[in-house]
Amino acid sequence: MKRVSLVVTLALAAGLSAQAASAQTLKTVKDRGMLSCGVSQGLPGFSSPDDKGNWTGLDVDVCRAIAAAVFNDATKIKFVPLSAKDRFTALQSGEIDVLSRNTTWTLSRDTSLGANFTGVTYYDGQGFMVKKALKVNSALELNSASVCVQQGTTTEQNLADYFKGNNMKYEVIAFGTNDEAVKAYESGRCDVFTTDVSGLYADRLKLANPADHVVLPEVISKEPLGPMVRHGDDQWFDIVKWTLFAMVTAEELGITQKNVDEMAKSDKPEMKRVFGTDGNLGEQLGLTKDWVARIVKAVGNYGEAFDRNVGAGSKLGIARGLNALWNKGGIQYAPPIR
């Protein structure tokens, strides 16, 4: 892991000195014929390779949607698995074009890293998982516990805040990758494993006996997860931002992977703008007129992607909650495409 970060850093130094300007990501991607997308090292539901080596997950679908919008081919992607502590360096160095890896949007990350968040793909919060045998019902009973965590995450900092704020002692053991932290938790090195709640449900599936473990009710932080792009290329920032908005808008308008061709024939002015039969909104982004149709054909709308990967249609079975559309009790909201 250390080697990776060193290589990435050297690449960063070399990249920073070679790159004349960081702009023109779209052109770089097109010339390369491939989108380079930073994902996790395996978090079921968000980004993990299946038994055939195909990457699947909500974060992966965001990458596929971007590739579909640019190339009209959702397979033209190179996935780069990154640990939490290596992810920003990989983005800064230009090794990846977009980071779509359950990353929490915070002010310091938005400003000092030389990168921007483009939106929120999943509204999450941090929680705790313990063994049922411990008979713990609340995170407030965790005084003096040992906690396993992945290093380089907001989770690590929230943990320190939470235990200090509640006057509780604890021991933290921070691992380079999520899998190592989960393994150490399972082996009994820690009483508690902590990460974002969605991650807890996903990681629980990896344990030998998922039923022996319980996620505590407390959610101790706000963790809005979203994609990131480098500073200094507003066009690319817009493309990534509006790809997600297109998925949310498609859900709002009832455009699905199945009915997309039919809907494209609609006479409604709103539909005409979205499908590019009226105006040239897609071209203003630097894409084609049919960009929304391309995205929905490739990955479906936001609701479909959610259900397939983390929601009712998946093993995780997470309720929409905050991630429902704004008009259905959630806070997922896209500005109008016009």
Add this chain to the structure above:
Amino acid sequence: MAIEPRKPPSQLLPKLQRALGGRAGWSGFVLQLLFVAALAWISYEIVANARANLQAQRITAGFGFLANNAGFDVSQSLIPYAGSDPYTRVFLVGLLNTLLVSVIGIFFATLIGFIVALGRLSPNWLLSRISGGYVELIRNLPVLFQILFWYLAVLAALPNPRQSISIFDSFFLSNRGLVIPKPIGTAGFEPFVVAVLAAIVAAIALSRYARQQLFQSGRVIKVWPYALGLVIGLPLLSALIFGAPVSFEVPTLKGFNFAGGSRVIPEFVALTLALSTYTASFIAEIVRAGILSVHKGQMEAGSSLGLQRGSVLRLIVIPQAMRVILPPLTNQYLNLTKNSSLAVAIGYPDLVSVFAGTTLSQTGQAIEIIGITMGVYLLISLVTSAIMSFYGWRISRSMGG
């Protein structure tokens, strides 16, 4: 065996030197000057370009971040540390943890290495085969794999804290590590330390005196009973007069974990164990080579003087072998220190883990942090080599060669 005619000495080296610009006079000087200038220009370009691009991307640069609060906790720290301390403190915590594991690892690696080397050279068939097997097994497996093996093997074998193995109800071994009573200094502590120091100084003086007597008059004085009496007696006397030097804080199980006492975390044990056994397998071969490089006649001469095998090794062979052993031994010490950065795989909070890992990720200042970290490892390595060179210089001086 046929005796082969001696080959003429190779002309390669002088040729190479000439090709690389070892020319006499002005042309050589100008070439070297140009080379240095080109190097300087390239370095300048790299720095200037990196700075310009960092600014263009608005990535924060500089070392101001070191004063910011870290906001995360660390499982093992030799100095007091809290999440509200600045990154400089985190750096120090990580550095000390790296040094701790390196120094202890080097100590055990050297010890095991020498024992295995002597074992392999031993006339005892079983002992030499076991030592040989150890070397071949351990040095041929990747060290990261061995660290993970020890960590997961140690963890899997140990019970949870509530069922920990306890000795006298004061030592507890569990998958949280080894918890031992913590000595706390009391009123009698300072006189006790003074007594111990005085006893050691007196014992050293005594043995010097005995040595002098041996060389001057050939009188053999048995020193060790007096020395032992001093080292045990003086501190005991101090304890009787001033009271016990320490009291022990016995750990007790509270909630999930032990409260009180000192704790050795399993990450530290696994890392030290893996690094010292791994490096020891290389050191064993270096020591064996060193000993074999000493001419057989030396050993025979020692034996014919009536010395025991152990004394021959200690007094005659090893001092001569040290000259051969020392340079590659230094390499192994450096390797061990550098390999300790694999700690991140098992969550041991060394410099790379807490500083080049968490701190880097939180601040995003990769160039500065990796630069500092590389500088620190370089410094540690240079200091280690300097110490070893000094030791080598002393050996060669004492041997008059």
